[in-house]
Amino acid sequence: MTRFSTAHLSARSGAVRSVSARLLAALTLMVLSCALVLAMPARAFAHPDPAPAQPSAAPGSTSGSGSSTAVDPALTQTVSGDEQLAPAGTPVEISSGHVDMGPRLTDAGWDFLVRDDSGAAPVWRSMDDVVFRVGEAARMEVPATDAYSFIHASGPAYVIPQQQLADVPWLGWNTQDPGVVSRVNGDVALTYGGHAGEGQFTAFVDSGNFSGPTLLWNSEVATSQPVHVSLNTHTHANWVFTQPGVHLVRLTVSAQLTDGTQVEKTVTLRFAVGANTSADDARAAQWPVGSEGAAGSGSAADNAQAGQSAAGQSGTAQSGAQGSQNSAAGEAEIPLRWVVIGCAGAVLLIAAGFIGARASRRRHQEAALAARTQARDSEAEEESCQR
Missing domain, CATH: 1.10.287 (Helix Hairpins)
Known part of the structure; x- marks a missing residue:
């Protein structure tokens, strides 16, 4: 028992x-x-269409902007010094595929161009010749969380996402031109010069690593908002427009060369946002007079006219704010972790x-x-x- x-x-x-x-x-x-x-790196926006998107890509190890140091295979590329340069005055509308903007340093000098990789072979193009078409495939719901409260949209926004998406241009930047890599001393600065267009423009990266989104540029903030980018790097970000129409974004790329020379170039990126927005209007739009160095406002379409763009004018690259921006991003990352x-x-x-x-x-x-x-x-x- x-x-x-x-x-x-x-x-x-x-x-x-x-x-x-x-x-x-x-x-x-x-x-x-x-x-x-x-x-895991967050995918910020939910697409209304439940169809699966193409494989995502996270930012590579680039700037002090809080981006992840893990290099996604989709961002692995080699830029050679003998790549084709399209003649100035060759207009093109880019509605899908991989595209980078970036500095190029040749015997002709320092320039800020578009590296169009949407075709069979990469082609460098003048920024004045390129219009980025952001159509209905780019309409996405803004996440209803505090982390994305800096986006002031009353409904779906138009987004060029950090991850590649079919029928939407995949716009990023690189500092991989051989002339830039060999002759620049230190980092390259991308300095925001303002936005012209209806609604709000923002650009940010989703970094993962518990840190959430890192805001790079915001049209509602009238400061230069510089971003420092390391040499020989390649990054993509989220570009968000809350309203359709013609949108202009001003950026200056600047650096110090190994011989001590300071170089810079200011350009205007042109976006035709929405299915009914004319690419010709976007190409003809001029930067609003008196908006240099600050966040632009108003409709870019109101300034559209035939003639040369103000995109080639030089601006002053300011870098003082980047340290505080990076510090804030780091401080935000630690508590959440x-x-x-x-x-x-x-x-x-x-x-x-x-x-x-x-x-x-x-x-x-x-x-x-x-x-x-x-x-x-x-x-x-x-x-x-x-x-």
Whole structure:
């Protein structure tokens, strides 16, 4: 009788330990899965069309903008010094495919061009000749979270995403021209010079690594908002327009050469946003007079006219604000990481406490049951002996 009871209790104890172990393993797996999801680079926007998008790409190791240092295979490319340069005055509308803007340094001097990689072979083009078509395929819902509250859209926005998307230009930048890599001393600065167009323009990167989005440029902030870019790097970002129409974005690329010379070039990027926006209007639009050095406002279409663009004018590259921007991005990253780690630790401690308390209670119950069983067995043996 006693032997049967002891074996029975041992089996129950083993079952309790097995259940507790499985519960702890399940909770641990849940915490690790949540941490892994939070660590992955975020896809900021949800496309209304449920059809699957093309493979995503994260930013490469580039600037001090908070971007991830993991280089996505989709961003791996080689830029050679003998790539074709399209003659100035060759207009083109780019509505899909891979495109970078970037500095180029040749015997002709320092320039800021578009490297059009949407065709069979890359071609460098004058910024004045290029219009980026941002059509209906780019309409996306803005995430309804505080992390993206800097985007002030009343409905779907037009987005050139950080990840490549069919029928939308995949616009980024690179500092991989051989002349730039060999003759620039330090980083290259991309300085925001303003926006002209209806609604708001923003550009940001989704970095992952618990840090959320890092805002690069915002048309509602009337400052230069420089971004420092390391040499021989390649990055893509999210470009967001809250309203359709003609949009102009002013950027200056500047650097110091190894001989101490300061070089810079200011250009105007042209976007025809929405299906009904004319690429010709975008190409003819001029930068608003008096808007140099600050965030532009108003409709770019109101300034459209035949003639030369103001894109070739030089501006002053300012870099003082970048340090504080990067510092703020780093400060924002650290608390969130520790919050996630703290939550994970709390869950594990609670789970361990729960399992420990349950096991302790079970042990006490088993001990009491064993004592009662032993007492009954003893009484039964005494009665048997008396008979």
